[in-house]
Amino acid sequence: MSTTPKTYDLVGVGTGPANLSLAALTAREPDLSTVFLERKPAFDWHPGLMLPDAEMQVHFLKDLVSPVDPTNPYSFPAFLVDTKRLYRLLVTGRSKVPRREFEQYCRWAADRMDxxxxxxxxxxxxxxxxxxLVHTTDGVLRARNVSVGTGLPAxxxxxxxxxxxxxxxxxxxxLKRPQxxxxxxxxxxxxxxSGAEVVHYLLSSQAQRPAKIIWGTRRTNLLPLDDSPFIDELFLPDFSRYFYTLPEAEREEVVGRLRMASDGISLSLLQDLYRRLYDLELxxxxxxCRILLDQYLATLEQTDGALLATWQPARGGTPLREEVDLVVCATGYEHGMSELLLGLKDRLTLQHGTPLVRPDFSLDWDGPAQNRIYVQNAARREFGVADPNLSLLAWRSxxxxxSVLGYERYDTGAVSTALDWEPLSAVGQA
Ligand SMILES: Cc1cc2nc3c(=O)[nH]c(=O)nc-3n(C[C@H](O)[C@H](O)[C@H](O)COP(=O)(O)OP(=O)(O)OC[C@H]3O[C@@H](n4cnc5c(N)ncnc54)[C@H](O)[C@@H]3O)c2cc1C
Structure with a gap:
């Protein structure tokens, strides 16, 4: 007699902060069966860039759950109390904690979820x-809904x-390779x-200091992250919902104009770097360290025992050719469809080769409406600069x-804002 395999209400694929947040918000729902899968043996957050001095770029209250569920047992304040450090953190005056502490917190939460x-x-x-059907290295799982939170490829x-x-x-x-x-x-x-963090790291260690660093960027300068008050409203749910309703061409233009709200360098890191360069030189x-602005790496040729790098000025001019021993590419991540979904590609609505994302973060597909494929951190086109960021992690989850539960378990509606982020049409109502 064959037994029907269990069908989960929700299977999460990949457990970085995004799906961990969803796991935390669904863990205590008695009528919802969920399981979240992760290929690593334990929660491990960007281990190759877990640099000793790296700080979070968001306030610690923008944790896995607090912005939507402040009494959830997996909140950052609950972690602080449980690990007896709340008072001490307050004494430090920090609002942005070290990245290592955010990872400790996520591990603490992961250890408590079953x-x-x-x-x-x-x-x-x-x-x-x-x-x-979610095919895994440990068998096949059946699911009514799937949440893909596998992060972005380098x-x-x-x-x-x-x-x-x-x-x-x-x-x-x-940090994963020999130092x-x-x-x-x-x-x-x-x-x-990331480029700034790498250079800061290389300049900070006496023992590991390179003989020479050539740091090149297409940017016109080392531009700061803009987290001034009105710009910070881009990281409120209301802006994401408003952004969703903008015409496609306008969305791209807005993302381009507001790029430094998400792609700039933390001011504190720029200050540390500048001081470090001052101390070393004077x-x-x-x-x-030589900093090349407005230049990009055009070619890289193997020479006898070295690499010949050609830096091309972005606006034309004579290229610079320099021999180096190592090249670190702090060149970001690819946005696109997860390879896991290739088997479903013909059933998805694609726009410029990427699946269209609905207001509830599910992909538009031709299957039954009650079965959905949700995506975490894969809807920058639809939701704007906050999508790859941790600010709206809890809100998105x-x-x-x-959407999975089929009722308004959490209040995800409008919040208080200084600017007017009224959606342009009803289509953006999540
Ligand atoms: C170094 C660094 C620091 C950052 N710091 C900040 C910050 O301070 N503030 C901020 O707002 N944003 C920050 N970001 C941006 C963003 O918030 C993070 O990238 C965040 O980790 C995204 O979470 P995620 O869960 O979507 O993806 P990830 O953290 O990449 O997690 C995806 C997980 O899925 C797993 N996985 C992948 N494929 C499979 C598979 N086939 N099967 C099972 N598991 C799989 C991976 O092992 C991984 O653990 C940072 C990004 C980087 C790279």
Missing amino acids: NLRFGVTSESVEWDGGAF KLPQCATGHDPERVFHSEQL DFAGKRVAVVGGGQ LEGERP AVIAN
Whole structure:
């Protein structure tokens, strides 16, 4: 006699902060069966860039749950109280905690949830006519709904592909590889937060200091993250909902104009870096870092024992050619459809090759309306600059949780705002 496999109400694929937040908001729903899968053996947040001094770019109250469910047991304040450090954190005066502490918090929360499974890789998602089948390294799970939270793949410049990965690598590999920078000539590509963190890290360690750093960026300067008050309203639910209702062409233009709200460098890091360069040059007599503005890495050629990097001025002019030993590409992440969904591609509504995302963060598809594929951190086109950010993590998870549950379990409606973010039409109502 064959037994029908259990069908979960929701299977989460990938458990970074995004799906961990959804797990936290659904963990205590008695009538909802959920499981969240993660390929790593334990919660581990961007380990290759878990730099000792790195700070969060958002306030600690923008945690997994607090903005929508402040009494949830998996909140950051609950973590602070449980680990007996709330008073001390308040004494530090910090509103943005070290990145290592945010990871500690996520691990603490993950350890207390029983709907997570670590060490399980999801391989594909299919539709069997009645439910989704999530194929994993530990068997097949059946699900009414799926939430894909697998993060974004690293992006390398074309000329940096095909080289020895020990010598030319993405910044997300920085701490995962041998720390062999001492005395080397290192090129760092990219003038955003990660590029600045890499350079700061290389300049900070006496033992690992490269002989020379060439730091190149297409940007016209090392531009600060704009988190001034009115700009910060871009990270409120109301702006995301408003953005959703903008015409497509306008959305792209708005994202371009507001880029430094999400892609700039934290002011405190810029200050630290500037002071570090000052001290090294004027107190220690070294000038180990050359910063190339308005220039991009155009070619990278293998020479005898080294790499010849050509930096091309963005607005034309004579390229600079320099030999280096290592190249760190802090060049961001690819936005696009998760490979896990390739088997469902023909059933999804695609726009410019990427699935269309509905107001409840589910993909537009031709299957039954009550079965949905939700996406976390894959709707920047529809929801704007806040989508890849942690600010609206809890809100997005609450929108998804409400959609799965079929009722308004969490209040995800309008909040108080200084600016007027009225959606242009009813289509944006999540
Ligand atoms: C170094 C760094 C620091 C950042 N700091 C901030 C910040 O301070 N503030 C902010 O707002 N944003 C920050 N961001 C941006 C963003 O918030 C983070 O990238 C965040 O981790 C996104 O969460 P996520 O859960 O969507 O993806 P991820 O954190 O990438 O998690 C995805 C998870 O899915 C797993 N996975 C992938 N494929 C599979 C599979 N097939 N099967 C099972 N598991 C799988 C991965 O192992 C991973 O654990 C930062 C980004 C980086 C890179």
